[in-house]
Amino acid sequence: MSEPVRSAVRGWDPEDPRHAAVAWGRMAEPGDLAAATLVADRGHVAALRWVLGGAGGNLEPPCEPWDPRVWHRARERWAPRLEVVRPERELAVVERLGGTVLTRQDPRWPRALADLGLGEPHCLWVRGDPDLPRRCRSGGVAIVGARASTAYGAHVASEFAAGVVAAGGVVVSGGAYGIDAVAHQAALARGGDTLAVMAGGLDRLYPAGNAELLDRVTREGAVVAELGPGSSPTRARFLTRNRLIAALAAACVVVEAGWRSGTLSTAGHAARLLRPVGAVPGPVTSAASAGCHRLLRDQAAICVTDVPEVMSLVESADATRPEAREQVSVSTVEPGAPQGDQVGPPPGLAARELAVWEALPARGSATPDALIRASGLAPREVNAALGRLELGGHLERDGARLRRSRRPRRSSAHGPVVD
Amino acid sequence: MSEPVRSAVRGWDPEDPRHAAVAWGRMAEPGDLAAATLVADRGHVAALRWVLGGAGGNLEPPCEPWDPRVWHRARERWAPRLEVVRPERELAVVERLGGTVLTRQDPRWPRALADLGLGEPHCLWVRGDPDLPRRCRSGGVAIVGARASTAYGAHVASEFAAGVVAAGGVVVSGGAYGIDAVAHQAALARGGDTLAVMAGGLDRLYPAGNAELLDRVTREGAVVAELGPGSSPTRARFLTRNRLIAALAAACVVVEAGWRSGTLSTAGHAARLLRPVGAVPGPVTSAASAGCHRLLRDQAAICVTDVPEVMSLVESADATRPEAREQVSVSTVEPGAPQGDQVGPPPGLAARELAVWEALPARGSATPDALIRASGLAPREVNAALGRLELGGHLERDGARLRRSRRPRRSSAHGPVVD
Incomplete structure (x- = not known):
């Protein structure tokens, strides 16, 4: 792991605001408060200049009030990713898919995201109508819910989505199976606008089973993500993604959700962002x-x-952009986000262990360097987590490479997960 | 309609506190604020003495701050009923049925009823365990809901009632079809305590279709009413009865209720009485x-x-008797109370017209004097209401007698009534 230096910048311009924003999006995991603080203080270009500014650990801390060690650790965390940052390549990939990237200077940038404070994404990748994210703030409704939805939930989601687009609003959701998919579908079926917010990159729309639907959303609405192409939708990223769903829409409606559903984090974000939140009642037996x-x-x-009643939530939402009164911390890893049909992570992992476990490929192995880049953690954090994971029997060494343990742990101390 | 005089008192003792309380229960319709005010000021015996005190309209107003005309009208209203008051006969009827009457001096009187302020009943007729009403205040739960319940609602009501009696509490309800019946049944099935509060007298338990269940409640729990034997359960009385359900229990749970259900009045009373209120969610399609x-x-x-969650409502209820912080007005006639399988009243009636319409027998006819006694209104109020009902085509004259119009009005301007 080298110190970040200008030689790491190959084939792109760190003084180009768009490149710099994309670089930050790649270097800093969503919820990296050091990155957010630095960028808020200086802007993307100057912040990047600080990272690239000198060798050794002798840099002045860039801003108050944190301990200099925080900045040192942050640089350690960013450096391995900086080596592989290639903004121009990421742009080329997404442009080939008919997409683009929005930065905070773009007139199409959704100002609603500023309500996230330090949680505002560095950039927003878009496939489809690049003006749609901005348009969600007035009249857009996040219709979200469990993947393990029932026929009842699907019926309600469909009715609500149809109603929202009939009123000229945008249906915002997460593109997942279940309620999300039904909401997008119902909006499209009525020729309405719908926006899907992805947890991973736009080159591989997730989940694969919704590929046809999400392709249609890119053509008739928009699909967005804060992470560049190639980024995989990890558990933590689903939860940080949820803050974008909450921020973009004027109001949020939870149609169905299990007791520990990740969907509840979307509702929590919406509430903290002062967006009205609705919940659909159902049988207590469900x-x-x-x-x-x-x-x-x-x-x-x-x-x-x-x-x-859904539309009255929208009416009660402040139509003008409210001041961001609260910063939303997105650094906590909560349990419960959907993970496709992969085997879930072992229960009881600490946040960093979980991040490293998620960085390991579902099949096959990875080098420690690859894990450092994928997890966005500092090398010694990754090494410590690897040690604990190995002790717990959750990973195996294969020479210099690491793989998830072959004993799948299907039973979980967390109890059954409903959705 | 004679002036009330001592000669009206035949075969009972107006100076006997129990007789006097029963007499007030007969003379004053539940929610008669003049009666409540007079009794609160003087007690039942002295209040009755005032009514019997003199001929003519020259009596001093008994208490502040009302206009003397209020008292004059009240006496006019009470006089026709005073003529037919027979406390000793009412007691005999209920004692033959194994019951008794509680007055406010009785140690078994449920102190919780004092929370009703001026709405506190004059007496409480009981068949079954006369101590049960008092015992509802700690751990008792009113489980109420629509007559037109679904299998889902019945399932939930049954589970909740079983849980309440398992915790040693009393299930309080209204003895109606649907949710009420299921709640009583489930409590009895587990050998638990249950209390049914009737809108009419205890000599004819209503509804007839629940006679077997209610008989069992009189043997294994208790059935109570504020109105003496022979009193019929009119629409207005269902709504005033609901305040007793709310006051007797520590908490109130609405299991199922239509949008305009009379059950909501029970929840409203409970809230005003500072009793915790719970509602059971269900499908939005129901x-x-x-x-x-x-x-x-x-x-x-x-x-x-x-x-x-039901028991946590009970825990949140103040276990000690709270001061009655609010007076509960029960004089408003609201639409929506159940009426068995009779044809409902015409829509749009004012409160007095409705009271008179209710006083008319479902089949057959009645004299104006009988209507005055049955409705508890003053003669000229009854005459005015009769005139308006006749103009509206809602009643027909049959010589000196009156009957409901033979054109049943099944369609209602109020829209479909769900339960």
Whole structure:
């Protein structure tokens, strides 16, 4: 792992604001508060200049009030990724797919994302209508819910999505199986606008089973992501992705969600962003509604049962962009985000162990360097996590390479996951 | 209609506190604020003495701050009923049925009823365990809901009632078809305590279709009413009865209720009495849950989905008797209370017209005097209402007698009534 130096920059211009923003998007994992703080203080170009500025650990800390060691560790974390940053290549990949990247200077940049404070993404990749993300803020409704939806939930999601587009609004969702897919589909079926927010890069739309639907969304609506092409949708990224769904839309409606569903994090983000949150009640006998009832019980959501009630959420949303009153921390790794049909991670992992475990490929092996780049953690953090994972029997060494343990752990101390 | 005089008192003792309380229960319709005010000021015996005190309209107003005309009208209203008051006969009827009457001096009087302020009943007729009403206040749960319940609602009501009695609590309900019946049944099936609060007298348990169940409740729990034997359960009385259900229990849970269900009045009374209110969510596609969702949406109820959540309502209830902080007005006649399988009243009637219409027998005819006694209104109020009902085509004259119009009005300007 070399110190970051200008020689790491090959074939792109760190003084180009667009390149610099894309580079930050690649270097800093969503929720990297050091990166966010530095960028907020100086902008993408100057922040990058600081990272590239000198060899050794003798740099002045760039801004108050953090301990200089924080910045040192952050540079250690960013350096391995900086070596592989190629903004011009990422742009070329997405442009070939008919897409583009928006930066904060772009007039099409969704100003609503500024409500995220330090959680505002560095850039936004878009396939489809690049103006659609901006248009969600007035009249857009996030319709989200469990992958393990029921026929009841699908019915309600479909009705609500149809109602939102009939009122001229945009249906925002996460492109997942279940409620998300139904919401996108219903919007498209009525010729309405819909926006899918991905947890990974736009070159490989996830989940693969929704490829046809998501392709159609790129043609008739838009698919967006904060991470560049090639980024894989890890568990942590699903949860940080949820803040974008919450921020882009004027209001958020949870149609069905299990008690521990990752969907609840979207509702939590929306509430912190002062977006009205609705929850759809369902039978108390349905585990797929337990999360909705939890929101209602905690008075974290308003009970919504039909389209007029959904639209009244939108009306109650502040139509003008509110000041970002709260910073949203997105660095916490919570359990429960969907992971396709992969075997889930072992229970009880700490955040960094989980990030490293997620960075390991589902099949095959990886080098420690690859894991450092993929996880966005500093080398010694990765090494410490690898040691603990190995001790716990969760990974195996294959010469210099590492792979997930071949004993799949299907039973989980977390209990059954509903969705 | 004679002036009330001592000669009206035949075969009972107006100076006997129990007789006097029973007499007031007969003379004053539930929610008669003049009666409540007079009794609160003087007690039942002295209040009755005032009514019997003199001929003519020259009596001093008994208490501030009302206009003397209010008292004059009240005496006019009470006098026709005073003529037919026979406390000793009422007691005999109920004692033959194994029952008794509780007055406010009785140690078994449920102190919780004092929370009703001026709405506190004058007496409480009981068949079954006369100590049960008092015992509801700690751990008792009102489990109420629509007559037009679904299998889902019945399932939930049964589970909740079983849980309440398993925790040693009393299941309080209204003895109606649907949710009420299921709640009583489930409590009995587990050998638990249950209390049914009737809108009419205890000599004819209503509805007739639940006679077997209610008989069993009189043997293994208790059935109570504030109105003496022979009193019929009119629409207005269902709504005033609901305040007793709310006051007796520590908490109130609405399992299923239509959008305009009379059950919502029970929840409203409970909230005003500072009793925790829970509502059970259900499918948004089920009209039987629309009232519950309305309560949740208005944040008038907490979402409850299982027995522990029901019991946490009870725990949050103040275990000690709270001071009656609010007077509960029960004089408003609201639409929507169940009426068995009779044809409902014409829509759009004012409160007095409705009371008179209700006083008319479903089949056959009645004299104006009988209507005055049955409705509890003053003669000229009854005459005015009769005139308006006749103009509206809602009643027909049959010589000196009156009957409901033979054109049943099944369609209602109020829209479909769900339960």
